[in-house]
Amino acid sequence: MIPGVSMTHILILSGVLFTLGTLGVLIRRNAIVMFMSIELMLNASNLAFVGFARSMGALSGQVFVFFVIAVAAAEVAVGLALIVAVYRSRSSIDVDRVSDLKG
Amino acid sequence: MTVEFAIFLSLAAVAVGASIAMLVSRNAVYSALFLVIVLFAIAVLFLLLSAAFIAMVQVAIYAGAIMVLFLFVIMLLGTENVESEPSHPWQFATALVLSFGLIIQFLIVANGLPGESGGDFGEVAEGFGSPAGIGTLLFEEYLIPFEVTSLLLLAAMVGAIVLTRWERSK
16 A cells, blocks of 8 residues: 555656657657657656556566566667667768658 | 655656756766666656565666666767757657647546556555565566567677677678
8 A cells, every 4th residue: 555646646657757758759869869768668668567567466567567678678789789880870870860761 | 645645756756857857958978867867766666666676677777787888879979969950940849749649648548547446556465576476477477478588688689799790891
């Protein structure tokens, strides 16, 4: 029992953090900062997972968070390798300068 | 206001404030350090929600390993301050409007939780979220997903090495 804190509070915080992550992807043009915003979105969803696990008394929700963190670690390794590869060929990680597919 | 709610409010304020600071700071190193603050605040929230093991994993893997990797790459490339002027003048306004729509949807969902799930948290069993409980579940019910995760990490490792390899022969 957590007196005063309800699932609605957790979900609102999770939604606000997710929205801030989305905003970061939309307004920043530094690829690394965009990537960090994606991590923020993953964390917001983890928070909702843990909240629901607590609210329903189901430990499976926490195991899912564990898997999400493992996938995030793999994603960061590959994503940062891609950013390094893009920087080598462009000398920039500004996403507005990597627009060859734009036509 | 209960102690728990005060803790929740202060953690939420820290997390949201650091997220906004991450978005607006021009230097990517500052952004990364603000993200570390957010990750720590969320780890403490996990503790509040009786997820002790996940909170430790969060601190060790996210705030430890992943953010160090981010800082390494930022400093390796020396790209702290690269940011051109927006190529579309309406980009910022559009992003704000879209985010506003998204947050309205989240609030509607959060306020309309069915049944009892939106209410206060009930009691949980002793040791809920402990390493022993998670480990038992992980190695019995979720054994195959756990093994697939190891395959995924191997693939990511090979992929990262292949992508960043110097090709001297060309």
